[in-house]
Amino acid sequence: MEKVEVMLGNAAIARGAYEAGVKVSAAYPGTPSTEISENIVKYKDVVYSEWSPNEKVALEVAIGASISGVRALASMKHVGLNVAADPLYTVSYIGATGGLVIVVADDPGLYSSQNEQDTRAVARAAKVPVLEPSDSMEAKEFVKFAYELSERYDTPVILRTTTRLAHSQGPVTLSERVEPAEPVYEKNIAKHVMMPGNAKYRHVAVEQREKKLAGDGCEFAVNRAEYNDTSIGVITSGIPYLYVKEALPDASVLKLGMVNPLPRKLIEEFASRVDRLYIVEELDPVIEEQVKSWGIRAVGKEIFTVQGEYSANMIRQAIGGETLSVAEPAKAPVRPPILCPGCPHRSTFHVLNQLHIHAAGDIGCYTLGAVAPLNVVDTTICMGASISSLHGMEKAKGSQYVKNWVAVIGDSTFLHTGINSLMNMVYNQSTATVLILDNSTTGMTGHQDHAATGKTLMGDHVYAIDIAGVCRAMGVPRVTVVNAFDLPLMTKTIKEETASDQLSVIVVKAPCALLDKRPVTVQYRVNPDTCKKCGMCMKPGCPAMTRDEKGVISVNDTMCNGCGLCAGICKFGAVEKVSVR
Amino acid sequence: METKNIMIVGVGGQGTLLTSRILGGITRKAGYDVKVSEVHGMAQRGGSVVTFVRYGDKVYEPIVEEGQADLLIAFERLEALRYVHFLKQDGVLIVNDQRIDPMPVVIGAASYPENILETLSRDHKVISVDALGEAKKIGNSRTFNVIILGIAARHMDFSKEDWLAVIEETVPPKTIEINKKAFEAGYSLGGIA
Numbered sequence: 001m002e003k004v005e006v007m008l009g010n011a012a013i014a015r016g017a018y019e020a021g022v023k024v025s026a027a028y029p030g031t032p033s034t035e036i037s038e039n040i041v042k043y044k045d046v047v048y049s050e051w052s053p054n055e056k057v058a059l060e061v062a063i064g065a066s067i068s069g070v071r072a073l074a075s076m077k078h079v080g081l082n083v084a085a086d087p088l089y090t091v092s093y094i095g096a097t098g099g100l101v102i103v104v105a106d107d108p109g110l111y112s113s114q115n116e117q118d119t120r121a122v123a124r125a126a127k128v129p130v131l132e133p134s135d136s137m138e139a140k141e142f143v144k145f146a147y148e149l150s151e152r153y154d155t156p157v158i159l160r161t162t163t164r165l166a167h168s169q170g171p172v173t174l175s176e177r178v179e180p181a182e183p184v185y186e187k188n189i190a191k192h193v194m195m196p197g198n199a200k201y202r203h204v205a206v207e208q209r210e211k212k213l214a215g216d217g218c219e220f221a222v223n224r225a226e227y228n229d230t231s232i233g234v235i236t237s238g239i240p241y242l243y244v245k246e247a248l249p250d251a252s253v254l255k256l257g258m259v260n261p262l263p264r265k266l267i268e269e270f271a272s273r274v275d276r277l278y279i280v281e282e283l284d285p286v287i288e289e290q291v292k293s294w295g296i297r298a299v300g301k302e303i304f305t306v307q308g309e310y311s312a313n314m315i316r317q318a319i320g321g322e323t324l325s326v327a328e329p330a331k332a333p334v335r336p337p338i339l340c341p342g343c344p345h346r347s348t349f350h351v352l353n354q355l356h357i358h359a360a361g362d363i364g365c366y367t368l369g370a371v372a373p374l375n376v377v378d379t380t381i382c383m384g385a386s387i388s389s390l391h392g393m394e395k396a397k398g399s400q401y402v403k404n405w406v407a408v409i410g411d412s413t414f415l416h417t418g419i420n421s422l423m424n425m426v427y428n429q430s431t432a433t434v435l436i437l438d439n440s441t442t443g444m445t446g447h448q449d450h451a452a453t454g455k456t457l458m459g460d461h462v463y464a465i466d467i468a469g470v471c472r473a474m475g476v477p478r479v480t481v482v483n484a485f486d487l488p489l490m491t492k493t494i495k496e497e498t499a500s501d502q503l504s505v506i507v508v509k510a511p512c513a514l515l516d517k518r519p520v521t522v523q524y525r526v527n528p529d530t531c532k533k534c535g536m537c538m539k540p541g542c543p544a545m546t547r548d549e550k551g552v553i554s555v556n557d558t559m560c561n562g563c564g565l566c567a568g569i570c571k572f573g574a575v576e577k578v579s580v581r
Numbered sequence: 582m583e584t585k586n587i588m589i590v591g592v593g594g595q596g597t598l599l600t601s602r603i604l605g606g607i608t609r610k611a612g613y614d615v616k617v618s619e620v621h622g623m624a625q626r627g628g629s630v631v632t633f634v635r636y637g638d639k640v641y642e643p644i645v646e647e648g649q650a651d652l653l654i655a656f657e658r659l660e661a662l663r664y665v666h667f668l669k670q671d672g673v674l675i676v677n678d679q680r681i682d683p684m685p686v687v688i689g690a691a692s693y694p695e696n697i698l699e700t701l702s703r704d705h706k707v708i709s710v711d712a713l714g715e716a717k718k719i720g721n722s723r724t725f726n727v728i729i730l731g732i733a734a735r736h737m738d739f740s741k742e743d744w745l746a747v748i749e750e751t752v753p754p755k756t757i758e759i760n761k762k763a764f765e766a767g768y769s770l771g772g773i774a
Contacts, residue, residue, distance in 0.1 A: 006605040006615060031621055111620060135616070135643075168643040169605050169617040239643070246642040312642045326647035327666040330700070332659055333691035335683035337593065337628035365626060373688045446621065541687055543627055558713070558722060 007172040009165040012136040013103055014039030015172065016143025017073050018047060020099070021180045024065035025049040026058035028416065029445035030077030031112035032166035033105035037075060037457060038448075044458050046177065051448055051457045054383070054416040055080035059087045059102060066100040066156075067192060069182040071147055075103040078119050079382065083417065088156070089126045090194050093202035095154035097183055099147035102128075103159045105166050108282045109309040112163075112444075114363065114382065116307065118283040123158050123260050127206050129213055130158045130260040131222065132238040136170035142257065145222060147180075153209055160259070162282065164239045164309060214261040222257025225270050232319065233274025235267065235287060235298070240280045240310050247315035262290055271296045278319055282310050339368050341544040342513030342561035344439055344484035348408070349374040350540040350565065351490050357404050357498065359435075360393070362386035362418065364410040365444045366437055373541040377408065384409070384417030391421065391430050399431040403498055407434045411467060412442035412450045419470070425503055426475045433497045433504045437484075438467055439512040447515060468507045477502045484510035487568045513561050522562035523580050526553050530574040537566040537575055582613070584637030585737075586645040590664045591656030592681050593620075593630045596726040599752065600654070601632040603730060606747040607739050608636035616643040629660060629683075654733050656726065657681050658697045665701055673736050674705050677712045677729055708732060708771075715766055724756075724763035731767020741768060 007015065013036050017025060025047055027037040040049045052058035055076040065072035076084060081104050091100065107113040123130045129149060133142040139161065146157040190198050217223055229250045236244050237256040244253055254270040256262070271277050271291070279288040279300035288300035303318040304310070316322045339346045349369040352359060353376050361367055361377035362385060370377035379389060386407035394402045409418045414436050422434060442448040449455045454464030471479045478500060482490050490508065497504035526537075533551045544559035545566060555566070557580075567575040587604060591597045601617050608615040613636040620630050633645045647667055653674045655661030661676045668674055676698065685691035694700075701707050710732060716725035727748070734744050745761055752760045 004609070006609045006617070008619075035621075164618060164643055167619045167621055169602075169615075169619070170640075170643075171609060171615065242641040242643060311644060311646055313646045329666050330662045332663040332694060333683050333685045335592065335627075335629040335659070335663075337626040338684050340594070340627060368626070372684070372690065444626070538687070541684055543682070543684070543687060545687070546682055 003174045004171050005174060006169050007136050008035055008167065008169050009136050009139050009161060010035035010167070011039040012140040012172050013075075013143055013159070013161070014042070015174065016140035017101070018043040019140070019175050019177050020144045020147045021071050021178045022047055022073050022147075023070040024062060025073040025075070026052045026061035027075040028052055028055045028058055028080060029442050029448040030055075030080045030105070031445055032107060032161070032163040033075050033077045033080070033103060034445045034448065035166070036103055040073070041457050049457050051450060053451055055084040056086060059084040059091070062100060062102070063087060063091050063094070066096045066098045067094075067185075068098065069185055070098040071180060072098060073101050073103065076105070077113065078104055078106045078117050079113060079115065080104070081119060081122055083383065085122065085126075088122075088128065091156050092126045092128050093194055093199055093206055094192055095205075096150045096156055097185075099150035099180075100156040101143060101146045101150060101159055102156060103161065105161045105163065106283065107163050109163065114380065116283060118286060119158065119160050120259055120286040121284055123160070124286065127210055128156050128158050128260070129153070129258060130160050131257055132160045132259050133165065133257070134238055134241045134255070135165070136168065136172050138257070139165065140172055142222065153213060155209055160238070162239055210261050213258075214264055217258050217261065217263035218266040220258055220263070223263050223266055224255045224257070225266065226253045226255065227273070228252045230273055231275045232278065233270060233276065234278045234280055234319070235270065235291065236280040237287070238282070240282055243310050243312045243315050244280055246312035247320060256287070259287060262287065264294065267291060268294065268296065271298070280304065280310070280315065336371065337368065338541070338543055339365060340513050341542055341559045342563035344508070344510035344513070344563070345369060345437055346374070346540045346542065347484045347487065347510070347563070347565050348435065348437060348490065348508050349376045350569070351487060351494060352376045352406065355491065355494060357406055357494065359406050359408045360386045360390040362407070362409040362413050364413050364437075366408055366410060369408065373539060383413050384421050387418050387421035387434055388424060390432050390434070391425050391428065394430055394432050395428075399501065402432045405432065406494070406498065407432065409434065409436055410443065411436060411438040411440065411452055412448075414467065415451050415465070422471065422476065422505070423474055430503045431501050433494070433506065436467055436505060436507045438507050438509045439515075441512050441515055443512045443514075447512065468505070471505045471507075476505050478504040479507070480504070481507045481509060484508045485564060485568065513563065519581055520561050521579060521581055523557060523560040523578055524555055524562065524564060524567050524575050525578050526555055527574050527576050528552060530572055532572055532574070536571065537569050539569070540565060542566060582637050584635050584640055586650045587634040587652045587654070588645050588650045588664060588667055589632040589634070589654045589656070590660040591630055592660065593626050593628050595656045596723070597630055597632050597656060600726050600730055601634055603747055603751050604634045606751050607743060608634070610743055610747055611739055613637060614640045616640045618643040629663060631664065652733060652736055654729060656729065659683065659693065661701060662694060662697050665705065668705055672705065674701060674707045675729060675732055676701065676707060676709045677725065678709045679711075679713055710770060712767070715770065716763060719759070719762050719766055721759050721763070724759055727760045727763035728767035728770070731764040731769075732771035734764070734768055735771035
């Protein structure tokens with residue numbers, strides 16, 4: 001009997017890779033792509049999988065595996081593809097021996113990202129075919145089709161998802177794994193060594209491939225015209241297809257499973273058979289601009305936004321012309337994401353806040369140090385940019401200017417790309433101060449291991465890179481390590497290092513508060529007899545601390561994890577340690 | 582069957598994902614098409630979180646929109662208020678009577694709305710429960726989400742045996758017994774409400 005499981009889109013992608021016979025998978029965590037690797041590791045008997053230090057490395061690992069003749073996968077979020085853009089553009093020329101699939105997860109609506117870029121535009125520029133599934137079942141099947149395409153057309157293939165697909169569950173019918181025949185490796189420098197003399201011929205092959213795919217794509221089952229009432233025709237793909245089907249059940253729909261290159265003849269035929277043609281795609285008008293450039297009349301971004309996610313109601317109104325009356329939301333104070341109770345970053349930001357220091361920030365939970373009540377982080381650009389942008393500030397304004405600035409970057413982000421930026425600081429004689437907030441994990445994406453945790457994705461215990469040691473070895477003259485909750489020492493160290501005329505790194509250590517799953521044994525309570533109600537302990541914004549209408553401060557015993565930051569701040573000894581359980 | 586729409590709202594870290602996984606499992610066990618849409622990543626860190634569950638003969642859209650929810654399960658009072666406009670006119674609202682202050686309230690920039698339950702009850706059928714208190718009674722405060730699920734089960738057409746079977750398939754093996762106990766407790770409470 002066939003087995004059906006309700007699976008997350010990302011779990012279905014992992015399953016698809018397993019069924020397709022993938023042997024090597026590499027990734028760097030990034031919402032909403034992380035669970036792909038976390039599910040692939042379930043097949044570790046037959047699939048090697050790893051967390052690479054960054055997406056460029058991950059893609060190059062997958063390319064090597066492909067050249068050697070096995071099916072390989074790299075997965076990342078949309079901004080991760082920017083990091084991996086260098087190998088992407090050139091592997092498009094090299095092609096694939098064993099199938100090479102790159103899963104890239106876009107984030108319309110910015111649930112967990114610093115921008116809303118559209119991967120299809122990158123793929124067009126790199127001339128790489130893109131498949132876009134609409135639900136979990138398709139996600140699994142499209143992965144398998146992507147490997148067929150990759151090998152048949154000698155090309156890497158991007159499988160593009162969005163947050164809504166990656167993080168939605170739906171029924172998936174499971175199949176068995178196939179073990180594809182592995183071609184014998186043949187040395188072929190004309191195809192594998194991309195120096196100018198070879199690459200200019202490969203470019204010709206790439207252009208031919210694009211043309212052939214655009215033609216053959218008209219016959220691919222993933223591109224499907226669903227003719228119905230032809231007064232309205234909609235070209236769509238991915239998640240927006242679901243909204244179109246929900247909102248306009250009677251319309252004719254051209255569902256594109258391959259969104260680059262576009263199957264032109266199929267689109268022209270569909271356009272000729274419907275009265276009014278609409279194009280519904282989240283983010284940029286990638287399909288629309290091409291279709292219109294062929295002289296086809298269609299309506300798209302005239303009535304749809306380039307921002308955020310779509311919905312069936314949006315389509316009912318924009319295409320269906322319906323006026324929907326929905327209740328107004330009630331007035332309620334916002335609930336933005338916050339640092340968890342016991343988070344070591346809160347302690348660090350509290351000290352920086354007290355010292356009136358600005359921080360060039362980076363990508364991780366500690367980006368939340370930008371908002372009230374911590375208000376420390378001034379900038380966030382991309383992975384690794386804290387260190388390099390602080391260096392730029394110093395070179396622009398001089399070393400005095402950065403005396404009340406630091407860079408803050410997490411351990412995983414430091415190893416991702418921050419390490420290059422620090423190398424630049426050493427080489428180009430920076431005098432600034434870098435705080436590496438080492439919480440022993442990749443926190444924001446849900447606790448993935450990295451090169452300094454001593455454990456791999458597949459569970460092996462390995463040598464843990466010593467972050468402070470790496471900094472010293474690169475030649476950073478002043479490297480110190482402090483405990484994130486030792487407020488006096490951290491305050492003294494930050495004062496000294498920012499005042500120093502040499503480059504400093506302070507590794508601020510304390511594990512992520514969510515890493516230790518054991519029951520809490522120590523908590524803190526406010527003693528109402530000694531508490532002066534001054535509110536100092538409330539300043540770092542710990543969610544476990546509350547103050548009632550009368551100003552009485554208390555600690556919530558279901559949230560306190562015993563970090564002791566509040567007790568460290570209280571000048572009156574009114575926050576007392578208690579044993580629980 | 583016409584598609585049923587359920588929403589689970591709460592504060593990141595409260596265990597909405599486990600609840601939605603059990604809901605996904607039970608609808609599938611009954612042979613329905615189902616889509617469950619979740620929020621992961623940065624948005625879950627103590628922020629407002631929403632999960633959508635839609636099931637029926639054929640489900641396209643993965644999200645529930647304003648005015649469409651048959652059942653709204655709120656793990657926290659303020660979150661109930663924030664999302665109540667998603668409820669259908671005759672929809673049911675189950676509220677865990679717990680207060681978690683959002684950061685603007687913690688730092689004094691906003692105040693926590695008063696009399697939320699009364700406000701909600703004016704226009705909707707509201708079932709409120711101190712699930713945390715009930716969970717402490719059975720000896721594990723973390724199972725409060727499954728207690729709420731037990732109450733919600735009274736407003737869906739699946740048998741208790743199927744619920745218990747799905748819980749057994751979904752939760753970590755070591756926690757099967759306590760979660761079943763929590764479900765039973767909620768199911769009994771739901772019978773009274």
